[in-house]
Amino acid sequence: MTSNTYLPAGMPIPVPAADGLDAPYWEAARRSELVVQRCGACGSWQWGPEWLCHRCHSFDMRWEKVSGEGVIYSWERPWHPVHSSLKAVGPYTVVLVELPDAGNIRMIGNLLGPKDQDVKIGRSVKAVYEPHEAADPPYTLVQWVSS
Amino acid sequence: MGRRNLYGKVAICGIGESTYYKHGQSPDPEFVLALRAILKAAEDAGINAREIDGFASYSNDRNDPSRLAAALGINDLKFANMHWGGGGGGVAAAVANAAAAIAVGFADCVVVFRALAQGQFRRFGEALPDPTVSGEAAFLSPYGVMSPAQKYAVKATRFMHEHDISRSTLRAIAQASYHHAQTNPRALMKGRPLSGEKYDESRWIVEPVNRLFDCCQENDGAAAVILVSAERARDLRQKPAYLLGAAQGSDHRCAATVMNGTNVASSSFTTVAERLYEATGLKPTDVDVVQSYENFTTGVLMALIEHGFCAPEDANDFFTLQNLSAGSGRLPLNTSGGNLAECYMHGMGLQLEAVRQIRGESCNQVAEANISMNIAGPMVSPVSSLIMGSEETLT
Ligand SMILES: [Zn+2]
Numbered sequence: 001m002t003s004n005t006y007l008p009a010g011m012p013i014p015v016p017a018a019d020g021l022d023a024p025y026w027e028a029a030r031r032s033e034l035v036v037q038r039c040g041a042c043g044s045w046q047w048g049p050e051w052l053c054h055r056c057h058s059f060d061m062r063w064e065k066v067s068g069e070g071v072i073y074s075w076e077r078p079w080h081p082v083h084s085s086l087k088a089v090g091p092y093t094v095v096l097v098e099l100p101d102a103g104n105i106r107m108i109g110n111l112l113g114p115k116d117q118d119v120k121i122g123r124s125v126k127a128v129y130e131p132h133e134a135a136d137p138p139y140t141l142v143q144w145v146s147s
Numbered sequence: 148m149g150r151r152n153l154y155g156k157v158a159i160c161g162i163g164e165s166t167y168y169k170h171g172q173s174p175d176p177e178f179v180l181a182l183r184a185i186l187k188a189a190e191d192a193g194i195n196a197r198e199i200d201g202f203a204s205y206s207n208d209r210n211d212p213s214r215l216a217a218a219l220g221i222n223d224l225k226f227a228n229m230h231w232g233g234g235g236g237g238v239a240a241a242v243a244n245a246a247a248a249i250a251v252g253f254a255d256c257v258v259v260f261r262a263l264a265q266g267q268f269r270r271f272g273e274a275l276p277d278p279t280v281s282g283e284a285a286f287l288s289p290y291g292v293m294s295p296a297q298k299y300a301v302k303a304t305r306f307m308h309e310h311d312i313s314r315s316t317l318r319a320i321a322q323a324s325y326h327h328a329q330t331n332p333r334a335l336m337k338g339r340p341l342s343g344e345k346y347d348e349s350r351w352i353v354e355p356v357n358r359l360f361d362c363c364q365e366n367d368g369a370a371a372v373i374l375v376s377a378e379r380a381r382d383l384r385q386k387p388a389y390l391l392g393a394a395q396g397s398d399h400r401c402a403a404t405v406m407n408g409t410n411v412a413s414s415s416f417t418t419v420a421e422r423l424y425e426a427t428g429l430k431p432t433d434v435d436v437v438q439s440y441e442n443f444t445t446g447v448l449m450a451l452i453e454h455g456f457c458a459p460e461d462a463n464d465f466f467t468l469q470n471l472s473a474g475s476g477r478l479p480l481n482t483s484g485g486n487l488a489e490c491y492m493h494g495m496g497l498q499l500e501a502v503r504q505i506r507g508e509s510c511n512q513v514a515e516a517n518i519s520m521n522i523a524g525p526m527v528s529p530v531s532s533l534i535m536g537s538e539e540t541l542t
Binding site: 007047074 | 280285286287288290293352353400404407
């Protein structure tokens with residue numbers, strides 16, 4: 001299991017919010033799909049998830065599948081581990097990705113590949129799916145690779 | 148520009164702090180630290196602590212005002228105020244809220260305090276041990292984004308990329324704090340100066356912006372300031388530090404989760420700084436000395452730029468140790484050593500230092516410091532900042 005995921009087993013397991021707000025996202029990720037919020041009234045894209053459209057105040061927030069094409073907006077490489085599962089991992093790469101096809105909403109993920117790879121703001125990336133089947137409950141992370 | 152809201156109506160008349168400790172080393176529980184700081188501030192002001200009739204704090208301080216009032220034997224508690232928001236972004240707002248309460252007559256003598264025993268409770272820099280995460284944390288923690296350093300580094304990385312700002316600016320900010328701490332007997336980093344080489348060789352916490360010395364300490368302690376009306380302050384022992392104005396808040400969708408604020412590459416101060424200058428009728432060149440909360444040096448860089456002290460394109464020239472040092476600098480910064488090198492008391496220590504500059508009592512006193520700015524914790528929401536002034540600024 002460990003060898004198939006970018007960060008080791010034992011990391012915090014994401015579960016849907018108790019009020020169900022983001023459950024469709026996590027369910028879609030299990031199907032290897034990326035869905036984000038889009039307003040049924042005005043068409044605005046919205047992330048992170050919220051019950052209300054910030055632009056028109058409609059509650060008709062829908063979940064729309066997106067291409068997963070992204071651009072690196074920013075990045076970082078944590079060296080100092082703050083979680084017990086990361087103590088022996090060494091530095092790893094985190095990217096903040098903008099989705100031009102979805103109103104430039106942003107998502108955080110890891111940039112898969114060598115952990116010390118060169119990262120450039122503005123570089124194109126695409127979403128890939130990283131299942132964590134052995135976790136309880138199992139979940140799938142949306143991750144990013146250079147495209 | 149005109150003067151609005153609080154200009155000169157309320158003053159800080161007393162300051163106090165507990166002994167500052169490395170985290171986990173306080174012999175006192177957190178509540179005792181809070182009491183010690185409050186009593187010391189009352190003693191400094193020359194008032195009986197029973198005269199305090201209001202409490203204000205921020206960041207969910209655990210020390211409940213009603214318990215404090217009972218412990219101190221306060222007859223008539225008139226104001227108990229908690230400023231919403233995590234981190235140190237609310238420290239200037241807490242002072243402003245206390246001042247507003249006095250200005251409108253809710254209370255007459257309000258203490259603003261912060262107590263932290265990260266040894267008794269949990270450390271800020273460690274991940275929570277929960278096996279599952281939900282809400283915003285579900286979109287961050289599984290990717291290894293958990294600590295404040297990890298959450299904010301992407302903001303600064305983008306800001307420095309957009310404006311082509313060198314990491315030498317961050318080194319200068321860190322060195323200014325350590326430089327000033329060397330003359331401060333309260334400073335935990337007194338006797339541990341920071342050379343450029345030592346900074347450059349320190350390990351990465353989060354590449355490409357946070358080396359070890361860019362990050363605040365984690366400490367145990369407490370600090371407090373006491374506010375009264377300007378009239379009352381003039382009758383007391385200390386030279387009053389008048390509040391000239393304050394502002395709090397954050398810009399459009401600042402806290403939209405997973406870094407989706409409209410202006411994410413920011414310290415969150417763009418609109419707040421504008422309102423602070425509007426409220427006081429002052430401009431950046433009027434400011435004699437600045438205490439700017441260092442959670443990370445990156446936050447100071449962006450906060451000072453967003454308060455108009457230098458344009459982003461001039462940052463590489465402006466942010467030098469000499470420019471930021473008391474005595475030689477255009478903008479003396481964090482003259483007590485700040486969160487990096489005095490003590491991380493969630494920014495309250497920086498409020499005390501802003502007052503000392505007005506009194507003329509700093510270990511790194513700026514000559515003729517009449518206008519003293521305090522910028523609270525950057526990159527969070529809401530943030531806050533304020534300006535204090537001497538008697539000379541009231542005419
Ligand atoms: Zn809408």
